[in-house]
Amino acid sequence: MKSAILAFGLAVGGPALALAQPVAIINARIETAGPQGSIASGTLVMDQGRIVAVGPTIGVPAGAKIIDAKGQVVTPGxxxxxxxxxxxxxxxxxxxxxxxxxxxxxxxxxxxxxxxxxxxxxxxxxxxxxxxxxxxxxxxxxxxxxxxxxxxxxxxxxxxxxxxxxxxxxxxxxxxxxxxxxxxxxxxxxxxxxxxxxxxxxxxxxxxxxxxxxxxxxxxxxxxxxxxxxxxxxxxxxxxxxxxxxxxxxxxxxxxxxxxxxxxxxxxxxxxxxxxxxxxxxxxxxxxxxxxxxxxxxxxxxxxxxxxxxxxxxxxxxxxxxxxxxxxxxxxxxxxxxxxxxxxxxxxxxxxxxxxxxxxxxxxxxxxxxxxxxxxxxxxxxxxxETGSLEAGKAADVVIWSGDPLEGQSYPTAVFIAGVAQPMTSRSTELAARYKPASDTSPRPAYRN
Structure with missing residues (x-):
């Protein structure tokens, strides 16, 4: 199952996406910061703004949106x-x-x-x-x-x-x-x-x-x-x-x-x-x-x-x-x-x-x-x-990282606040999109007539 993180409504410049269905993050290394500690490979399910379940053997609800986070790390926000x-x-x-x-x-x-x-x-x-x-x-x-x-x-x-x-x-x-x-x-x-x-x-x-x-x-x-x-x-x-x-x-x-x-x-x-x-x-x-x-x-x-x-x-x-x-x-x-x-x-x-x-x-x-x-x-x-760890019943403040979050080269690939996927943009990314030269030599948006 291919990663659906970027396709999951997180397009550059897009608004936050309210989730109308359960979301299951699977195959992730989950650092719960709570009683379960570190889960080498597990699943986190969130729905209606809350964490529903988290653990190594959690089933995926029918109709859930699935994010395959294999090789990535999930932590609380x-x-x-x-x-x-x-x-x-x-x-x-x-x-x-x-x-x-x-x-x-x-x-x-x-x-x-x-x-x-x-x-x-x-x-x-x-x-x-x-x-x-x-x-x-x-x-x-x-x-x-x-x-x-x-x-x-x-x-x-x-x-x-x-x-x-x-x-x-x-x-x-x-x-x-x-x-x-x-x-x-x-x-x-x-x-x-x-x-x-x-x-x-x-x-x-x-x-x-x-x-x-x-x-x-x-x-x-x-x-x-x-x-x-x-x-x-x-x-x-x-x-x-x-x-x-x-x-x-x-x-x-x-x-x-x-x-x-x-x-x-x-x-x-x-x-x-x-x-x-x-x-x-x-x-x-x-x-x-x-x-x-x-x-x-x-x-x-x-x-x-x-x-x-x-x-x-x-x-x-x-x-x-x-x-x-x-x-x-x-x-x-x-x-x-x-x-x-x-x-x-x-x-x-x-x-x-x-x-x-x-x-x-x-x-x-x-x-x-x-x-x-x-x-x-x-x-x-x-x-x-309410927050601070990945536990059932708490707000779904969840971050998916490219690697260990305490390593300088790691970065978030998806961020959820109360179960809502956040746009992965900032003023910096918007400026980069505006001015970075294109590989096909066509003018960037900032320089078009």
Whole structure:
């Protein structure tokens, strides 16, 4: 049975194809990222947007569309654990950046309204096997990196100075990358993003101690606000450091209903964050954690997951002097739940799987590396019952790869999001079709009269 992948309604430039019949992918090496692990040769059946069955001896339903993936690899769709995809396009062009609120908002900032479903980076991400992503704002707009220094301010609240420092970047949200949707958000208020370490110290006037005091005060103010809303509305009670908008956004965090994503690098700063989480009873996720390997046992004991760039090996700042290429291996071996992120460089969306491959080269087991870009991000953000692995009942976010997805030369040959086949095109492929010389010397479309 010949491969029907490209013939399966994935023509260049065509729209996403809604599937009106079951689809069976057969003869594939299936990396489930779930309880079944790796299946050397198996079948995956999807129907009505869901995975119906997956395994080595699954029967093909009558009337199913069959895709023979012999020699290819099937995985769950990749999940970007922390990114600015869709809310920032060109780092040096402020008009294309909606990943930070500047000085007007802090915790209350929600980037959802700034998502551009037509951003070229979204189709590029799909071509690299990404089906879902979690957007995490940056404090201010000072550089776009996960640990960028920031001079933005708290939103004012009744007589407070405009230059009070901000530590909170805003709210995390989850999007799917389906080409046939204009509203990509599938999870709102996924968490709150907090800067810590050098970035927070800079925002607080240069001192980590000052930033920690301010942070504790904001948390205390939030608890006070939650317990005294009526008095606040009457203008009664003590003064609070931040605006009502920020206080409202932080209530789920202090009540333990929403996780706090903390951007932090050094081992000492990580210890301070763990102590704060214990004292304040916060549910936290760490991003960065370049020196996480030094405190791996403490992170495991606290059951705190981390999102890391496993390719971070050069000390770009004093807080990352201990960065190490085997960070992922040490953390995972200690029992820490590890997700691997790519660069926040918006056109470098292949990097998460490249980073996973780098982690394997430095000792992280293959299955854990694959889960670090699929199931673990889903679990961290609370959507693992919906996506992240190939299991019956979950959304049919499925990618067929030409080879091992953690190898640089492999590429997706088909991508499904909730069972819908996605167009295998991007701005890059469209430009190539427009300008690449034809073998028969006829003019390309760009040069025709």
């Amino acid at each position: 990749l999940i970007q654990a922390s990114t600015s995809l869709g809310i920032s396009e060109i780092e040096q062009v402020p008009e294309t950046r909606d990943d930070g609120a500047g000085q007007k908002l802090g915790a209350a900032f929600n980037p959802a309204a700034g998502i551009n479903p037509d951003a070229p980076t979204i189709s590029l991400a799909r071509l690299n096997g990404v089906t879902r992503a979690f957007l995490t704002p940056v404090a201010g707009r000072s550089g776009g990196g996960a640990h960028a220094h920031d001079d933005s301010a708290f939103a004012t609240a009744g007589g407070h100075e405009e230059d009070d420092p901000t530590l909170f970047a805003g709210q995390a949200i989850g999007i799917n990358l389906a080409s046939d949707q204009t509203d990509l958000v599938f999870k709102t208020n996924a968490g709150m993003v907090l800067q810590f370490g050098e970035s927070a110290a800079a925002a607080a006037g240069g001192s980590r101690g000052a930033s920690l005091i301010l942070l504790k005060q904001v948390l205390a103010d939030t608890r006070h606000f939650a317990a005294n809303r009526a008095a606040y509305d009457k203008g009664e009670g003590r003064g609070l450091m931040v605006s009502r908008l920020d206080l409202e956004a932080l209530v789920p965090v202090v009540q333990g209903r929403s996780p706090l994503l903390v951007r932090v690098s050094s081992a000492n700063d990580i210890r301070q964050v763990l102590k704060l989480a214990r004292e304040e009873k916060l549910s936290i996720i760490l991003e960065g954690a370049e020196e996480g390997w030094r405190v791996a046992a403490e992170l495991a004991a606290a059951k705190v997951p981390v999102i890391i760039d496993s390719q971070a090996a050069l000390p770009s700042s004093f807080e990352t002097l201990g960065t190490h290429l085997d960070n992922a291996r040490v953390l995972q071996a200690a029992g820490v739940s590890v997700a691997i992120m790519g660069s926040r460089d918006y056109n470098n969306l292949r990097q998460s799987r490249m980073n996973a491959g780098t982690a394997v080269a430095h000792g992280l087991p293959y299955q854990q590396a694959l889960q670090a870009i699929t199931l673990v991000p889903a679990r961290i953000w609370g959507v693992d019952q």
